[in-house]
Amino acid sequence: MNLHEYQAKALLESFQILIPSGVCIQEATPENLATVKGTFKNHAQVAVKAQIHAGGRGKGHFKENGKSGVQLVSGDCLEKAITSMLHNTLVTKQTGEEGQKVNAVYVTEVFHYTKAFYLSICIDRAHQCPVVIASRQGGVDIETVAATHPDQIIRIPINPSIGLCHFQARAIANCFQLTGSAYTHCIQTILNLYKAFVALDATLIEINPLVLSDQQQIVALDSKVQIDDNALFRTSISPSLVPIQSPTPTSTKEAPSSIIRLDGNIACLSNGAGLCMATLDLLHQLGGQASCFIDLGDSASEQKIDSILDLVLTDSQSKGVLINVFGGTFPCDILAQRLIQKIQQHRPTKSIQVRLEGNKSEEARELLKTAPVPFMDDLQQAIQNLLRSVSL
Amino acid sequence: MSFLTIDPQPRVLVQGITGHAGLLHSKLCLEYGTNIVAGATPGKGGQYVHTNIPVFNSVAEACRETAPTVSLILVPAPFATDAIYEAIDAKIPLIVCITEGIPVQDMLRIKSVLKGTQTRLIGPNCPGILAPHRYKIGIMPGAIFKPGSVGLVSRSGTLMFEAAWQLSTLGYGQSMAIGIGGDPINGTSYQDVLRYFNEDPATEGIVLIGEIGGISEEQAADYIRQSVRKPVVAFIAGQTLPSNQRMGHAGAIIEGNKGTAAHKIETLKAAGVYIAPTITDIGETYAQAIQNIK
DSSP states (O other): OBOOHHHHHHHHHTTTOBOOOEEEESSOOHHHHHHHHHHTTTOSEEEEEEOOSSSOTTTOEETTTOOBSEEEEEGGGHHHHHHHHTTSEEEOTTTOTTOEEOOOEEEEEOOOEEEEEEEEEEEETTTTEEEEEEESOOSSOHHHHHHHOGGGEEEEEOOTTTOOOHHHHHHHHHHTTOOHHHHHHHHHHHHHHHHHHHHTTEEEEEEEEEEEETTSOEEEOSOEEEEOGGGTTTOOOOGGGSOSSOOSSOBOSSSSSEEEEOSSSEEEEESSHHHHHHHHHHHHHTTOOEEEEEEOOSSOOHHHHHHHHHHHHHOTTOSEEEEEEEESSSOHHHHHHHHHHHHHHHOOOSEEEEEEEETTHHHHHHHHTTSSSOBOSOHHHHHHHHHHHHTO | OOTTOSOSSOEEEEETTTSHHHHHHHHHHHHHTOEEEEEEOTTOTTOEETTTEEEESSHHHHHHHHOOSEEEEOOOHHHHHHHHHHHHHTTOSEEEEOOOOOOHHHHHHHHHHHTTSSOEEEOSSSOEEEETTTEEEESSOGGGOOEEEEEEEESSHHHHHHHHHHHHHTTOOEEEEEEOOSSSSOSSOHHHHHHHHHHOTTOOEEEEEEESSSSHHHHHHHHHHHHOOSOEEEEEEOTTSOOOOOSSSHHHHHHTTTTSHHHHHHHHHHTTOEEOSSGGGHHHHHHHHHHHTO
8 A cells, every 4th residue: 555645654653754744635725825824924935746646746747737746836836836736637757647636736845955865664575674765865866866876875684573773773874974973863763764664564764855954864855655554454543644646557446446547448357366467468568458347256156247347337438347256266157147147138239259167167167058158168259249349 | 315205004093184184185195095094172171083183282292102203284374483493393294285375474483493393394385295196195086196206396276186187187296295385494305305305216308387486396307307316397477477567676575586587497497497388388398208218
């Protein structure tokens, strides 16, 4: 789960990490605007930042008005900046052309600092441990620094059973070339950040830039936090922090399975992430385009199967439906039964090709003998049939 | 390296045997011929399931009474981490964890704890292991596997079934099928399994099923190039999917441009691996590979 900047900052603040003062608003009501103006009445300028799950906001633009996703404004122009963002669609190099709708803006003080660093903690799959990545070169595109000046980036692997040690935090403070009270505060900040990483079950915390203030304090100016979905059952994150918009491509949570929307015209129904991907690959390799793909999982209930069939059989974007299921625990006969029932109910005009194998597939073959959909043994053939009929 | 040759007919404990998944799959494993000696569920000790399989309150108690050599874990995700630690603590040589949804930081700590022990973990989030016509310790449909000499290893469950079915249909049975699981951090890697298959006299050739994300297929390619002396066929799923949208830049710094299907296929090819271009070609590609060496 990706958090918005304002959500991430609120969480980091609860781990004693310093952040600039800021206010998040989701509606430009007079009360909200008054609160923001009151908070920043002594500031000549504030930063207004669109909250989306993608980077490149400063260089991005809104579809509706061409304005940037990060605007530095004086108090007079605050309202205009906020309304230029709220409920509009921001396009950045990371969102793709469709952009992302902005449902919240974060107004924050313009923070003066003397030095900017890069600091992140993430999981290194190859070495199977958390790793801290730090650089003296912060506030810039860190991937470029990694490519051009790899010597300016340090990576510190962390033993997950021990956690981040003091000497490792010192190594980072040294890398930042800090001394005196800044050095001490930096070490404390790094230790706190690792505590947050573990306590929140994060898979990524990235602070870019992490800055040194005029008062020799370490402050997190921007932050990206990603929480492990598998750990949501135990994290103490308040429900209000759950993102109010989902990133594209849209993963539809209200439907009881994972549905990924794509641009084509063939709905792809399969079970297991691997088989879904491989089926989609074959469809694409044979010249087709998927409108969506749906993972039935390995233990779908009749109710779940029904709701998915309702969706694909009535979906106007899908001219064809490809069902490729390999039953492990999943009973192919139940799927066949429900499919026959749903075809009678919806009487779809689209072409449907079904390839079922594994658990109860022989029973499914029997059931489909009397149905208007062919039971295919050959997946390539099934896809070719489908492509022929959708191109008619 | 003999982690799977512990016993021609391992003695299996099922953790979570009284739950829905536990009851169903322990029954299917028994029907396949697996020697299930006990079950363990906290608070459910003293009863019997499937007529005569005793249930114990703890793994330690089950070990004292029935001396299992493998534990099959079928407990829900919130309790699975503890179940794995309990099995490690009881010094069970092999743990097969089917459960999906274990937090990744738990897996990091589990891996770190495993290093100092004699226990091997397969999974989590995997279909398990199966030796055709001997035993099944997992949730795969037994009927599609046939005895033979192909070593089959996969991250994905359903793709493993697909591959096994194609191989069996063409007459290439399997020496062993091992699902290592789809999580970012898993107990047993491709290399671990490749090493076993490479040394296993019953295995003539290997089929490796991979997918986009992570760099474990690349690591496997390195190992194959250096050490594997048997033909290897690979299929990689996700070749036409848009590359993962990353949040932040930390991942890119660690993994660079690795992890894409193209990179995996290129690396495997360079290591001498035969690539099945699409999902329907896995069996055929294996047939060609094995004929080439004969």
